Amino acid sequence: MRWLDNFVGRLALSGRIGLALVAFWLLLAIFGPLLAPYEVGAVVAEDVFAPLSLAFPLGSDYLGRDMLSRVLSGTRFTAGLAFAAALSASSLGTSLALFATVSGRWIDEVVSRAMDTLISIPSKIFALVMVAAFGASVPLLLFTTALIYLPGAYRIARALAVNLNTMEYVQVARVRGEGRIYIACVEILPNMIHPILADFGLRFMFVVLLLSGMSFLGLGVQPPDADLGSLVRENISGLGEGAPAVVMPALAIAMLTIGVNLLIDSLPRAGGRNAGEP
Amino acid sequence: MADLVHVSGLRVVVRNDGGEEVAIVADVGFSIPQGEVLALIGESGSGKTTIALALMGYTRSGCRISGGTIRVGDVDILSLDATQLCGIRGDKITYIAQSAAAAFNPAITIMNQVIEPALLHGLMTRAAAEEKAVALFRSLSLPDPDNIGRRYPHQVSGGQLQRLMAAMALITDPALVIFDEPTTALDVTTQIDVLRAFKKVIKERGATAVYVSHDLAVVAQMADRIVVLNHGEIRECGVTGQILDAPADAYTQTLMAAAVPRLRQSLPAALAEAPAPLLAVEGLMAGYGGTPVLDDINLAIKRGSTLGVIGESGSGKSTLARVIAGLIAPARGRVLFNGEPLAGSLTERTREQLRRIQIVFQNADTALNPSLSIARILARPLAFYRGLRGDACTRRITELLDLVRLPADIATRLPGELSGGQKQRINLARALAAEPDLILCDEVTSALDTVVGAAILDLLAELRQELKVSYMFISHDISTVRAVCDEIVVLYSGRKVESGSRQALMAPPFHPYTDLLISSVPELRCGWLEQVGAARPLPVMGAAGAAVDTPALCSFVARCPARIDGVCNAIAAPRHTLADGREILCHHPANELLEREARVRQEATG
Numbered sequence: 001m002r003w004l005d006n007f008v009g010r011l012a013l014s015g016r017i018g019l020a021l022v023a024f025w026l027l028l029a030i031f032g033p034l035l036a037p038y039e040v041g042a043v044v045a046e047d048v049f050a051p052l053s054l055a056f057p058l059g060s061d062y063l064g065r066d067m068l069s070r071v072l073s074g075t076r077f078t079a080g081l082a083f084a085a086a087l088s089a090s091s092l093g094t095s096l097a098l099f100a101t102v103s104g105r106w107i108d109e110v111v112s113r114a115m116d117t118l119i120s121i122p123s124k125i126f127a128l129v130m131v132a133a134f135g136a137s138v139p140l141l142l143f144t145t146a147l148i149y150l151p152g153a154y155r156i157a158r159a160l161a162v163n164l165n166t167m168e169y170v171q172v173a174r175v176r177g178e179g180r181i182y183i184a185c186v187e188i189l190p191n192m193i194h195p196i197l198a199d200f201g202l203r204f205m206f207v208v209l210l211l212s213g214m215s216f217l218g219l220g221v222q223p224p225d226a227d228l229g230s231l232v233r234e235n236i237s238g239l240g241e242g243a244p245a246v247v248m249p250a251l252a253i254a255m256l257t258i259g260v261n262l263l264i265d266s267l268p269r270a271g272g273r274n275a276g277e278p
Numbered sequence: 279m280a281d282l283v284h285v286s287g288l289r290v291v292v293r294n295d296g297g298e299e300v301a302i303v304a305d306v307g308f309s310i311p312q313g314e315v316l317a318l319i320g321e322s323g324s325g326k327t328t329i330a331l332a333l334m335g336y337t338r339s340g341c342r343i344s345g346g347t348i349r350v351g352d353v354d355i356l357s358l359d360a361t362q363l364c365g366i367r368g369d370k371i372t373y374i375a376q377s378a379a380a381a382f383n384p385a386i387t388i389m390n391q392v393i394e395p396a397l398l399h400g401l402m403t404r405a406a407a408e409e410k411a412v413a414l415f416r417s418l419s420l421p422d423p424d425n426i427g428r429r430y431p432h433q434v435s436g437g438q439l440q441r442l443m444a445a446m447a448l449i450t451d452p453a454l455v456i457f458d459e460p461t462t463a464l465d466v467t468t469q470i471d472v473l474r475a476f477k478k479v480i481k482e483r484g485a486t487a488v489y490v491s492h493d494l495a496v497v498a499q500m501a502d503r504i505v506v507l508n509h510g511e512i513r514e515c516g517v518t519g520q521i522l523d524a525p526a527d528a529y530t531q532t533l534m535a536a537a538v539p540r541l542r543q544s545l546p547a548a549l550a551e552a553p554a555p556l557l558a559v560e561g562l563m564a565g566y567g568g569t570p571v572l573d574d575i576n577l578a579i580k581r582g583s584t585l586g587v588i589g590e591s592g593s594g595k596s597t598l599a600r601v602i603a604g605l606i607a608p609a610r611g612r613v614l615f616n617g618e619p620l621a622g623s624l625t626e627r628t629r630e631q632l633r634r635i636q637i638v639f640q641n642a643d644t645a646l647n648p649s650l651s652i653a654r655i656l657a658r659p660l661a662f663y664r665g666l667r668g669d670a671c672t673r674r675i676t677e678l679l680d681l682v683r684l685p686a687d688i689a690t691r692l693p694g695e696l697s698g699g700q701k702q703r704i705n706l707a708r709a710l711a712a713e714p715d716l717i718l719c720d721e722v723t724s725a726l727d728t729v730v731g732a733a734i735l736d737l738l739a740e741l742r743q744e745l746k747v748s749y750m751f752i753s754h755d756i757s758t759v760r761a762v763c764d765e766i767v768v769l770y771s772g773r774k775v776e777s778g779s780r781q782a783l784m785a786p787p788f789h790p791y792t793d794l795l796i797s798s799v800p801e802l803r804c805g806w807l808e809q810v811g812a813a814r815p816l817p818v819m820g821a822a823g824a825a826v827d828t829p830a831l832c833s834f835v836a837r838c839p840a841r842i843d844g845v846c847n848a849i850a851a852p853r854h855t856l857a858d859g860r861e862i863l864c865h866h867p868a869n870e871l872l873e874r875e876a877r878v879r880q881e882a883t884g
């Protein structure tokens with residue numbers, strides 16, 4: 001708990017706001033569906049595109065379903081998918097980068113060139129092709145987005161690891177006879193974890209935006225399930241009348257990404273102790 | 279005549295973690311008469327730079343000038359606002375920083391950067407400024423003064439860049455020039471040229487200057503007056519002669535004592551007799567990716583003895599240590615440990631072989647993993663080589679900390695929470711944890727203050743007595759090497775130009791490079807610079823045939839004051855052995871070197 005206090009204490013005001021937003025959305029993603037007043041798919045309202053009311057706090061959608069329940073479930077899809085994809089991309093990218101760094105020139109060359117190939121494929125088109133070929137399912141979306149953001153994570157992690165690899169403490173470990181795994185996990189990884197976390201946040205946001213974009217095009221999460229992006233698309237016909245059904249999910253996407261953004265912007269200052277500091 | 283600079287009651291505070299303001303400079307006052315050089319001397323953290331920056335009305339972030347007055351000419355610096363200060367900085371008051379390389383923009387030609395202050399402050403036309411710059415280049419003894427301005431910063435050497443920075447600082451004819459450790463990052467042989475150039479230009483222009491340094495011997499050459507600082511307070515202030523000859527303050531006396539390294543105990547006779555050397559390097563050639571750095575290196579380290587390796591930066595000292603440690607495989611030649619050849623690469627060496635040779639790096643900041651606690655850093659070699667865990671390991675860590683004279687409670691801290699000297703001790707303790715036979719010390723005291731460095735040297739000497747460990751001690755500072763080593767090897771651009779015992783290397787004849795190295799170390803007396811300044815002109819050399827680029831030729835030929843036309847630039851130099859066992863790689867036989875050096879020395883002191 002002291003660690004948490006320290007961490008929060010070091011954040012700037014914007015960072016604390018970001019942290020609060022992120023925590024809020026994470027909690028919603030985990031517990032939201034339990035709080036949902038209605039069944040997600042149930043048509044419960046008399047009116048379509050109903051305004052905010054006590055019975056329907058966020059109004060109703062184009063079929064008269066409760067928007068609050070839909071947003072709560074959509075959040076779980078968006079945040080959960082994005083979290084899983086970003087986590088896979090970052091952890092796989094970091095592991096590959098560490099492996100390439102400590103394994104010498106040839107392996108490094110091979111892995112790096114493979115990643116360069118991946119990075120040269122335009123991400124949206126790649127996603128569209130994948131969906132067109134295999135159909136939109138949650139596992140496929142997860143796999144595709146993770147693959148799209150893997151090379152970026154690898155690049156960042158490799159740049160950090162290569163720098164750290166030349167540090168004298170790494171050389172000392174090498175002269176001691178330490179194996180590659182020890183050097184990668186104990187000597188290098190802990191010293192790059194902060195920038196990697198910041199990068200993870202960034203990737204999370206990218207995935208949210210990509211998924212929402214795809215869902216908006218109808219290529220993301222398929223009905224009856226819906227993520228925040230699909231909610232916007234479903235209710236787009238309500239845009240003309242300014243229905244909360246289209247505004248609310250859009251607002252949710254905005255708040256989620258802004259929160260992550262604020263948090264990671266203030267991370268480096270909060271992060272690890274500077275080696276040179278007295 | 280009135281003083282040009284007058285400072286009184288200066289107080290600079292910094293806000294600490296708890297939000298309170300702590301004074302880092304307290305009640306400092308001094309004055310500098312027109313045309314004099316005042317030196318600020320003290321250890322790092324004593325507030326020298328802080329005071330020097332305050333003279334320009336500047337403080338580093340987090341700091342604030344909270345009291346006192348600073349007058350330069352008839353301007354009250356502390357009453358000026360930001361715009362007025364900008365008008366003065368770089369015009370009336372200029373600053374020469376420690377690292378010229380960091381101060382120059384690599385993408386702009388030198389001339390454009392040197393004349394920039396004059397143009398910025400609208401003092402003269404471009405043509406006039408360029409003319410003045412060339413005159414300054416000439417005063418600063420820069421090579422090819424008419425054209426050097428067209429080059430880019432990476433096309434000149436570090437020492438030249440430092441002088442070019444002085445030209446930039448002097449182009450506006452400032453009332454006050456501040457030199458902040460301008461030669462600290464340079465080799466001694468370069469430092470002497472830079473100091474001489476500074477001194478000449480200060481005299482010619484009658485400049486008033488503040489000279490910040492931690493090196494008493496350098497200050498003795500440059501300053502008329504010295505202010506000794508400690509923890510942000512003035513300990514003593516006086517004319518240079520008085521401070522050097524009769525320091526009144528106890529702290530000044532400690533500084534003086536540390537400036538002349540004491541000889542540490544040498545090799546116990548019993549050990550010196552041991553037959554086989556602990557480590558032998560034979561015909562070693564090594565380099566990085568095809569470019570050779572070391573060429574034909576032979577040396578031996580006797581059991582329990584200390585071998586000193588000296589040479590300027592880039593001469594291959596660290597490469598040698600890396601080859602012995604196994605980080606770089608030799609291209610040719612071999613390394614024998616206890617008479618057995620060591621494999622070139624780490625993976626082929628046995629764990630036992632690895633344990634017996636440990637390496638300690640110069641920069642304690644980068645040599646300790648910042649995210650591991652001291653206990654974990656020390657525990658790893660114990661577990662790795664000895665399989666120690668749990669209580670036994672903890673006990674051994676306490677012993678190790680005790681061995682390097684650190685309190686046991688330091689074990690829970692992170693490296694970032696220790697001072698430079700403490701970090702270097704941990705660095706050493708980690709090597710000792712392996713219970714090695716040989717420790718390779720790469721510039722272990724170079725980044726430390728004299729007093730802290732001297733304590734580390736003492737520690738090394740004591741450990742040697744207690745543990746019978748051998749060292750290879752690498753340094754660019756010949757006085758340190760002479761203070762701790764039994765045998766010394768002098769490297770010049772990857773070749774061993776001279777080697778011998780410490781006693782032998784105390785008196786001439788020396789190899790011309792060693793001689794240059796020794797005579798370039800500033801002495802702690804006034805007027806030394808002028809005496810050595812009687813220059814050593816380089817004899818003229820013809821282009822002796824096509825052989826000039828032959829790698830076997832003496833590598834020192836371009837800078838050697840004793841070179842012989844038609845010989846040194848045509849035939850490879852022979853290695854001869856002197857009566858006292860010393861080896862010298864040079865065309866001159868010993869008696870000629872002796873004669874020559876005696877003559878030069880006479881000229882210098884007489």
Ligand SMILES: Nc1ncnc2c1ncn2[C@@H]1O[C@H](COP(=O)(O)OP(=O)(O)O)[C@@H](O)[C@H]1O
Pocket residue numbers: 278292302320321322323324325326327328329338339340341
């Ligand atoms: N920006 C800063 N923030 C906090 N402390 C500082 C800062 N700059 C310098 N100090 C502290 O001020 C003291 C004097 O520093 P400095 O002027 O750099 O001395 P020197 O030039 O002798 O190295 C040191 O204790 C240093 O830690």
Ligand code: SF4
Pocket residue numbers: 789790791832833834835838839840841842846851863864865866
């Ligand atoms: S061989 Fe010639 S150039 Fe080399 S050190 Fe001797 S005299 Fe000087």
Ligand SMILES: [Mg+2]
Pocket residue numbers: 322323326327
């Ligand atoms: Mg300083």
